[in-house]
Amino acid sequence: MKRTNDGGARRIVVISTGGTIASRWQGTGYAADASGSDVLATAPLPEGVTVEVVDLFNVNSSRMTAAHQLTLLRTVHETLADPGVDGIVITHGTDTLEETAFLLDLHHTDVRPVVLTGAQRPFGTGDGDGPGNMYDALQVAASVSDLGVLVVFDGRVHAARGTVKSQTLAADAFSDPSAERLGRVGFSRVDIERQPERPTPLPLPAAAHTAVPGAIGPDAVALPRVDIVTHHSDGDPFLLNAAVAAGARGIVLEATGAGNATPEIAAAVADAVNQGVLVAVSTRVPAGPLAEIYTGGGAVDLVAAGALLTGTLRAAQARIAVLATLLAEGGAGDPARGTALLRRLLEGPVRVEPALATGGSRSASAVAARA
Ligand code: ASP
Numbered sequence: 010m011k012r013t014n015d016g017g018a019r020r021i022v023v024i025s026t027g028g029t030i031a032s033r034w035q036g037t038g039y040a041a042d043a044s045g046s047d048v049l050a051t052a053p054l055p056e057g058v059t060v061e062v063v064d065l066f067n068v069n070s071s072r073m074t075a076a077h078q079l080t081l082l083r084t085v086h087e088t089l090a091d092p093g094v095d096g097i098v099i100t101h102g103t104d105t106l107e108e109t110a111f112l113l114d115l116h117h118t119d120v121r122p123v124v125l126t127g128a129q130r131p132f133g134t135g136d137g138d139g140p141g142n143m144y145d146a147l148q149v150a151a152s153v154s155d156l157g158v159l160v161v162f163d164g165r166v167h168a169a170r171g172t173v174k175s176q177t178l179a180a181d182a183f184s185d186p187s188a189e190r191l192g193r194v195g196f197s198r199v200d201i202e203r204q205p206e207r208p209t210p211l212p213l214p215a216a217a218h219t220a221v222p223g224a225i226g227p228d229a230v231a232l233p234r235v236d237i238v239t240h241h242s243d244g245d246p247f248l249l250n251a252a253v254a255a256g257a258r259g260i261v262l263e264a265t266g267a268g269n270a271t272p273e274i275a276a277a278v279a280d281a282v283n284q285g286v287l288v289a290v291s292t293r294v295p296a297g298p299l300a301e302i303y304t305g306g307g308a309v310d311l312v313a314a315g316a317l318l319t320g321t322l323r324a325a326q327a328r329i330a331v332l333a334t335l336l337a338e339g340g341a342g343d344p345a346r347g348t349a350l351l352r353r354l355l356e357g358p359v360r361v362e363p364a365l366a367t368g369g370s371r372s373a374s375a376v377a378a379r380a
Pocket residue numbers: 027028029030068069070071101102103104105127128129
């Protein structure tokens with residue numbers, strides 16, 4: 010489907026993957042089933058924007074797999090191979106949107122924007138937030154440059170990195186609890202207030218990692234298993250060891266506080282690392298950085314055991330960083346190289362324009378006004 014408003018000055022490709030923005034009542038609950046064209050038809054087009062739709066998947070994002078995400082990553086790169094495309098909007102369920110956005114961002118080398126959006130209220134409801142989010146996402150995709158992969162939701166523009174789903178039902182579903190949003194969109198303006206921090210992007214993973222979503226049997230390509238294990242009072246190493254026994258090549262320990270667990274878990278981390286498993290330590294606390302403060306099973310001991318702290322990244326995005334590291338390093342990966350790459354992805358953000366960090370504001374509204 011192709012829709013044009015006013016001569017098609019900016020050509021945006023919408024890639025539809027499902028989620029609440031495409032969900033209809035199924036008799037017992039909601040599930041994604043509306044096409045990308047149907048979703049697009051709910052929203053007005055910003056002036057001067059031409060849109061083409063790619064229906065890639067139609068899933069609730071709690072069912073998203075690495076195979077889906079890698080297929081989407083390749084589709085994004087293939088779409089941007091066309092120099093006539095000015096930007097991409099991806100409609101996606103909100104549940105795992107932060108994971109997909111971060112995987113795309115870690116591999117995004119283009120100045121053209123990739124904008125993820127979705128909805129908290131289902132398709133076709135009078136009070137739905139999908140149409141407004143779609144309009145805003147198109148406007149941002151038609152307006153900004155060199156900001157990496159973005160999340161546009163409820164009038165806010167977020168960097169992929171660090172952004173999490175922080176509301177289960179409310180319209181302002183996303184935030185970075187450790188940083189400010191990047192900007193705002195509304196009233197025909199896109200205002201970008203700061204530059205995102207991004208490590209040097211990774212090359213696309215080898216084609217061998219392009220698995221078929223949902224495939225079993227010969228079509229299924231083994232992707233590295235990466236598990237998240239949460240610590241809590243009474244926590245023991247059982248689940249961490251079970252992850253290793255299940256073949257995990259990477260584990261994110263979602264620790265307490267600034268990155269703390271127990272001496273027994275630190276010993277299990279050392280065993281896992283000695284077996285070549287990449288271990289990253291995040292925290293179940295919503296905001297703030299990990300820090301080496303405590304021994305007795307704390308972050309001091311977990312780091313000594315060979316784990317890496319994840320900065321302000323929370324577990325789901327830390328898991329994506331581990332997965333991306335394993336995909337980049339391939340089967341023959343040397344553990345030291347994997348550790349060095351993961352460290353760069355976890356810690357390596359480079360502030361692109363320091364001037365903007367001092368509170369300067371850059372408005373993209375001039376471009377947006379044209380769109
Ligand atoms: N279950 C939905 C999903 O696909 C939730 C949403 O999109 O808001 O993630």
